[in-house]
Amino acid sequence: MTQTDAERFAERGFGRLIGFGRTPAVLSIDFINGFTDPAMPLGSDLDAELTVAVGLLDAARAAGVPIIHTLVRYDEQDLADAGVWGLKQGGAATLTAGSHAVELDQRVGRRPDEHVLVKKYASAFFGTDLSSRLVSRGVDTVVLVGCTTSGCVRATAVDAVQHGFRPMVVAEAVGDRSAAAHRQALFDLHQKYADVVTAAETTEYLRAR
Known part of the structure; x- marks a missing residue:
């Protein structure tokens, strides 16, 4: 975004900080092989973002902060459980139950006590018990x-604030297939729905729990 955009939004009261609250949880959104393997139809190179995310997850683990991993998985062979959304992107057909694509990337290092939430759509809140788990x-x-960033992270952040949670999107730990979409999503999220924060300040916050 141009400086003019940022100034115009600020003048109209957008982009105010929500701030970290007292009791956090970390939502690790869709770090599955189907998204982290660039060779897959829905994949892209997320090595740098994964590295930062794992550092944050380890900080959360050390502090006893709960972690919930999400993944997209379709259990019906005709993709009926993908609904109309399944018509929009052909790559959805790769996210079938039992496939390598829907398994969490091993680099995430998910531990047995970390819940895995299966979802069908973009938001981790839609059609799941996530809100109840957090409450x-x-x-x-x-x-x-x-x-x-522009898809499931954005949708989850928007729903989080609508459910009364403080969404903190870690800029270096979220990624997208499109650099332009990534930048636009971060700008839009920070102006209206979430705080876009750095990995350094988030790590400090988690370690202080």
Whole structure:
């Protein structure tokens, strides 16, 4: 975005900071092989983002902060559980149950006590029990890492704020297939729905829990 865009938004009261709350959880969004393998139809090179995300996940683990991993998986062979969305992108056909594509990337290092949430659509809140899980733990802040910035990360952040949580999107730990879409999504999220934060400040926040 141009400086003019940033100034115009600021003048009209957009982009105010929500701030970290008292009780966080980390949402690791869709770091599955189908998205992290550039050879896959829905994949892209997310090596740098994954490295940063794993550092944040390790900080959360050390501090006892709950972590929830999400993945997209379709269980019906005709993709009926993908609904109309399945018509929009052909790559959805690769995200079938039992396939390598829907397994979490091993680099994430998911531990047995870390819940895996299966979703069918972009938002981790839509059609899942995520909100109830967070409320039952007293969570008020969700730290978002994962992919894609303009898709599932954005949709989850928007739903998070609509459910009363503080969404913190870690800029270096989210990625997209399109650099332009990534930049635009971060700008839009920070102006209206979430705080776009750095890995350094998020790590410090998690370590202080």
